[in-house]
Amino acid sequence: xERAGIRDVAAAAGVSITTVSDAxxxxxxxxxxxxxKVREVAERLGYRPSAAARTxxxxxxxxxxLTVTTYGQEPFTFTEFAYFAEMARAATSAALTRGYALxxxxxxxxxxxxxxxxxxxxxxxxxxxxxxxxAELYRQGLPVVSDGRPGNCPVTAWVDNxxxxxxxxxxxxxxxxxxxRIGLLTGTSTDTYTRLSTDAYLGWCHxxxxxxxxxxxxxxxxxxxAVAADRxxxxxxxxxxxxxxxxxxxxxxxxxxxRYGLRVPEDLLLVCCSESDVYATTEPPITTLxxxxxxxxxxxxxxxxxxxxxxGPVPGTDTPEGQLMPTELIVRRSSQRRPxxxxxxxxxxxxxx
Amino acid sequence: xERAGIRDVAAAAGVSITTVSDAxxxxxxxxxxxxxKVREVAERLGYRPSAAARTxxxxxxxxxxLTVTTYGQEPFTFTEFAYFAEMARAATSAALTRGYALxxxxxxxxxxxxxxxxxxxxxxxxxxxxxxxxAELYRQGLPVVSDGRPGNCPVTAWVDNxxxxxxxxxxxxxxxxxxxRIGLLTGTSTDTYTRLSTDAYLGWCHxxxxxxxxxxxxxxxxxxxAVAADRxxxxxxxxxxxxxxxxxxxxxxxxxxxRYGLRVPEDLLLVCCSESDVYATTEPPITTLxxxxxxxxxxxxxxxxxxxxxxGPVPGTDTPEGQLMPTELIVRRSSQRRPxxxxxxxxxxxxxx
DNA sequence: GTTTGTTGAAGATACGTTTCTCCATGAGCA
DNA sequence: TGCTCATGGAGAAACGTATCTTCAACAAAC
Numbered sequence: 144x145e146r147a148g149i150r151d152v153a154a155a156a157g158v159s160i161t162t163v164s165d166a167x168x169x170x171x172x173x174x175x176x177x178x179x180k181v182r183e184v185a186e187r188l189g190y191r192p193s194a195a196a197r198t199x200x201x202x203x204x205x206x207x208x209l210t211v212t213t214y215g216q217e218p219f220t221f222t223e224f225a226y227f228a229e230m231a232r233a234a235t236s237a238a239l240t241r242g243y244a245l246x247x248x249x250x251x252x253x254x255x256x257x258x259x260x261x262x263x264x265x266x267x268x269x270x271x272x273x274x275x276x277x278a279e280l281y282r283q284g285l286p287v288v289s290d291g292r293p294g295n296c297p298v299t300a301w302v303d304n305x306x307x308x309x310x311x312x313x314x315x316x317x318x319x320x321x322x323x324r325i326g327l328l329t330g331t332s333t334d335t336y337t338r339l340s341t342d343a344y345l346g347w348c349h350x351x352x353x354x355x356x357x358x359x360x361x362x363x364x365x366x367x368x369a370v371a372a373d374r375x376x377x378x379x380x381x382x383x384x385x386x387x388x389x390x391x392x393x394x395x396x397x398x399x400x401x402r403y404g405l406r407v408p409e410d411l412l413l414v415c416c417s418e419s420d421v422y423a424t425t426e427p428p429i430t431t432l433x434x435x436x437x438x439x440x441x442x443x444x445x446x447x448x449x450x451x452x453x454x455g456p457v458p459g460t461d462t463p464e465g466q467l468m469p470t471e472l473i474v475r476r477s478s479q480r481r482p483x484x485x486x487x488x489x490x491x492x493x494x495x496x
Numbered sequence: 497x498e499r500a501g502i503r504d505v506a507a508a509a510g511v512s513i514t515t516v517s518d519a520x521x522x523x524x525x526x527x528x529x530x531x532x533k534v535r536e537v538a539e540r541l542g543y544r545p546s547a548a549a550r551t552x553x554x555x556x557x558x559x560x561x562l563t564v565t566t567y568g569q570e571p572f573t574f575t576e577f578a579y580f581a582e583m584a585r586a587a588t589s590a591a592l593t594r595g596y597a598l599x600x601x602x603x604x605x606x607x608x609x610x611x612x613x614x615x616x617x618x619x620x621x622x623x624x625x626x627x628x629x630x631a632e633l634y635r636q637g638l639p640v641v642s643d644g645r646p647g648n649c650p651v652t653a654w655v656d657n658x659x660x661x662x663x664x665x666x667x668x669x670x671x672x673x674x675x676x677r678i679g680l681l682t683g684t685s686t687d688t689y690t691r692l693s694t695d696a697y698l699g700w701c702h703x704x705x706x707x708x709x710x711x712x713x714x715x716x717x718x719x720x721x722a723v724a725a726d727r728x729x730x731x732x733x734x735x736x737x738x739x740x741x742x743x744x745x746x747x748x749x750x751x752x753x754x755r756y757g758l759r760v761p762e763d764l765l766l767v768c769c770s771e772s773d774v775y776a777t778t779e780p781p782i783t784t785l786x787x788x789x790x791x792x793x794x795x796x797x798x799x800x801x802x803x804x805x806x807x808g809p810v811p812g813t814d815t816p817e818g819q820l821m822p823t824e825l826i827v828r829r830s831s832q833r834r835p836x837x838x839x840x841x842x843x844x845x846x847x848x849x
Numbered sequence: 850g851t852t853t854g855t856t857g858a859a860g861a862t863a864c865g866t867t868t869c870t871c872c873a874t875g876a877g878c879a
Numbered sequence: 880t881g882c883t884c885a886t887g888g889a890g891a892a893a894c895g896t897a898t899c900t901t902c903a904a905c906a907a908a909c
Contacts (some may be wrong), residue, residue: 161866195557
């Protein structure tokens with residue numbers, strides 16, 4: 144019992160291969176009668192067109208690559224930060240909506256798999272300067288859209304948050320809440336996010352005349368984060384407010400504060416960049432900056448598909464279209480000196496029964 | 497500047513197409529001299545074999561589908577639970593290691609995308625009873641491996657945790673810590689995980705003579721979880737220990753306990769099933785059951801690839817090979833009446849400077 | 850001197866579509 | 880009767896690879 148091909152359908156319906164193809168794809172000039180007849184026969188035979196053959200013929204696979212930066216030898220720590228997971232999910236969803244599927248691939252160009260899968264285009268997350276892989280993809284004529292400003296490689300388009308503005312907003316927010324010495328928990332890596340955020344912090348410090356107080360650690364190592372948080376609060380010139388650039392920083396800082404007997408927010412104001420909603424229920428709830436990865440993932444994929452399908456900016460225009468997306472500061476108790484009256488009341492009072 | 501095909505390489509190297517193919521794939525009988533010559537020319541022309549053509553010819557795409565159950569209209573809430581994210585990551589990684597790529601697809605069989613991508617096999621997460629999609633895949637002759645016991649559909653193999661044993665272990669653990677009335681926070685859905693776990697709980701209650709105390713809610717709705725947690729602790733016959741089946745239950749229960757003035761673990765013992773490490777740093781840290789999604793993802797993919805490549809059990813053997821994977825109970829303070837002396841000391845004492 | 854075997858490589862076919870080109874047929878019109 | 884036009888559909892050429900078969904050349908063995 145072989146899989147039915149288009150030939151079998153044609154034979155069974157008593158028409159030509161062309162007619163079957165046209166009928167099924169809604170092309171050509173055919174009377175409705177023939178169309179439905181062919182469709183019925185195809186259905187009866189359980190005919191499924193071969194994706195491989197169609198791809199070979201049309202040059203379109205309907206597949207989009209999603210490249211994830213790898214830390215160390217582990218291919219993907221992209222679950223480490225909720226940002227990646229959320230972004231990937233939104234990207235997958237957006238792709239499916241437009242009839243494409245997403246393939247997650249490692250950022251190391253020399254993996255066998257890259258040659259074995261036919262891609263229509265690729266989404267690259269935070270490519271480093273002069274990324275050889277992006278260059279190679281571009282040379283092959285494949286559209287490439289990056290999440291994060293491309294270091295110095297030719298991409299079709301890019302999307303990013305306005306990290307500098309976001310940091311400034313947070314620092315102002317903390318200062319308004321009474322912070323005098325704001326510290327920063329940052330990373331040692333040289334990706335765009337870390338660099339832009341740190342630079343914005345340093346610039347702000349310079350402008351308001353505060354001495355920078357920061358600790359950096361390799362962001363991919365969760366243990367190092369806890370140690371760095373501890374180091375920051377153990378300094379002789381201990382900050383009275385801290386912004387942590389990475390997702391787990393909130394809990395790490397909270398734990399460190401607890402160890403040192405610091406009350407949040409009375410003794411220490413806390414903000415961290417995170418997509419996780421656990422910070423809504425910590426004690427106290429922690430103010431977070433959301434980068435809105437869903438929006439970014441969706442936008443990136445749609446830009447890419449536009450490029451694939453020839454919609455959007457003219458290819459001749461060599462200046463890649465960049466797009467800045469807004470962030471969202473979710474203010475909770477950890478960054479407010481006067482905690483607002485809690486508005487969420489328990490469904491029932493314990494003694495009410 | 498067209499993309500170079502195998503023909504161009506053959507012409508440039510002065511050999512036939514066959515020779516190029518053989519040289520590049522390490523087949524045929526060719527002297528090393530010819531081999532390296534051809535390889536060099538191919539490299540110079542930037543030749544990349546067409547994945548589509550190869551797939552059409554060989555019938556192998558090197559692509560594996562990963563099907564995720566969808567709640568409501570949103571295609572993927574699989575980031576909701578860290579389990580799915582971790583599992584998907586491990587699966588992706590395992591696939592890449594063996595030269596395959598992973599495509600995430602929705603579990604609704606009638607999505608266009610299913611027909612447009614050539615799959616060598618599929619991993620299905622927790623398929624419901626009589627899943628039509630699995631049946632269809634199986635009919636097409638594609639290997640299908642499921643994460644979770646297959647309800648009643650033909651799969652090549654499956655992998656699952658021993659949920660019943662895990663629940664019993666937890667209940668015994670709680671009872672040993674002094675719990676007299678153990679409650680359960682469970683789901684309304686009928687998937688295998690929920691069913692097996694709840695049944696195990698009910699069976700245990702029956703055996704030890706405790707009246708079941710449980711609340712159920714639609715697991716895909718995070719708000720409902722908080723409400724259900726509250727409901728459970730507001731009961732007149734309030735439990736003195738609770739096991740929550742889903743990832744966010746820990747924080748929800750903790751918040752609810754706080755509202756009712758219940759101290760953990762003194763007044764309430766807490767355990768939940770989660771892969772998230774935030775529970776290591778909550779106050780108090782919460783005991784969790786890890787399903788080890790990494791191990792499951794890896795195993796599932798390897799079983800699938802074995803089936804694709806003809807390794808493993810004979811296809812004639814109709815009884816699908818099932819495999820039970822161990823879980824891991826990570827005991828923390830929330831489930832111990834006598835909190836152990838904390839062994840993790842701060843790097844420096846605050847006053848030490 | 851014929852057979853046998855081995856090495857190196859070319860020819861040709863098939864994989865299953867899509868699509869371009871072209872051909873009947875019959876109707877409308879002068 | 881001829882001509883144009885629209886309609887419905889068939890033929891055949893790709894798409895780029897892998898592989899089965901064939902073949903020449905030459906050496907070794909009988």
